[in-house]
Amino acid sequence: MQNPLMQKPETIRLFGAAGSASAYAIRDFLHRSLLPFEWIEVKSAGEIYTVHHLDCARHLQLPICMFADGTCLENPTLAEILDQIGWLIKPSQQMYDLAIYGGGPAGLSAAVYGASEGLKTVLIERYAVGGQAGSSSRIENYLGFPKGISGADLAEKAREQACKFGAEILMTKEGAGAEFIDDYGVGILTDGTRISARAAICATGVHYRRLGIEGEERLIGAGIYYGAGSSEATLCHGEEVIVVGGGNSAGQAAMHFARYACKVSIIIRGQGLKDTLSDYLLQRIATAPNVEVLTQTVIAGVEGDSTLREVRLKNLSTGEIRHVPTRWLFICIGGEPQTEWASSVGILRDEAGYILTGPDLDYEEHSAKWPLHRAPFYLETSVPGLFAAGDVRHGSVKRCASAVGEGAMAVAFVHKHLAQLSERPAA
């Protein structure tokens, strides 16, 4: 039987209203998963009948997903969409060799290496694969792609590669806790599913940081977006776009929007981009006629009821407030790890919540709690057999290539750990 995860559906038609947060959530997910879809903007479901002459959906609630076999899903969850296309799978094993949490570059790389090297491997991803990289319109410094590659494309190729080798990928599933029992661990997902594995890799990366201004939560997906928003760029045609942040992700996003928007303003608190941006992006921004950089500036507020209408910018040196009418605010100010679950089960983290591994664990200090005769492996956490890779790890480099490298390296340590488990005399 063919692996359903290797099959792509025919084009999905997504009908929804402009500025709808739930339509955005679906659009972004389909875009990141490289699932073929057509976005059709309508004001009401009735319009699907009057303008598009499709009867089946006219009494349903927007957004509506219409599939090639005629099935219409009304305001579907992402899991319902995955179910419809055959990508919502159940774990097949009582006990895996390797469970990976997070489907960004680090987790996907671990899945490819783990499955290709014969480990029974499962990957749990709470959203779509690709992680932060998945939101990038073009990654230009990843080895082997001289013309660059979109994050969604890179992630989808890796997903297919992992599935080809037999990795199980559970999307829209989120790890929430863990238990450690003798020689194996149990990951507990938010829906109550328990995943048992002899080794695990935490590759959960970082979660986008919020601005912390009034109205932000309400307007998420309805004018305010986190990350580079590559699914939205073509919809900004002829409009003004604001990008907050001075790192490479903000620079990349600004240059991508500049192809469609009439004007892109990059907002940064500091004096300039020189210290935070790669040289190639600095040069492109400096010569782009429709991109401006507003230094020493912050977002003072946002206006809008159901969708964003206006952004207020404050110049920190003059105190001047500027009102910018816009429907597009993209926030690329980095992220922070979400590892509270880890500390609740005794996994050591640094002050910012990043997971400590190998040499950073200060073996001398913690040896009393460490149950094995050997020191922790380089990417091993304070719990034997649980590894961390990529941006979630203390001291990580925060690059695609290094996350991919760590994912592969963690699998090498998983093999060593499993070999030692099998050498131990039975109790």
Ligand SMILES: Cc1cc2nc3c(=O)[nH]c(=O)nc-3n(C[C@H](O)[C@H](O)[C@H](O)COP(=O)(O)OP(=O)(O)OC[C@H]3O[C@@H](n4cnc5c(N)ncnc54)[C@H](O)[C@@H]3O)c2cc1C
């Ligand atoms: C817009 C943008 C552009 C970038 N461009 C570049 C570039 O050009 N070159 C470069 O080298 N780097 C770039 N980076 C940085 C690079 O993308 C990151 O360093 C890399 O993605 C880190 O990979 P990761 O797998 O460690 O973590 P992430 O990419 O953060 O992935 C973590 C994954 O874990 C999932 N997850 C989190 N918690 C859970 C949970 N509890 N259960 C299940 N899943 C969970 C998340 O949904 C996510 O998919 C960019 C970053 C951004 C945001």
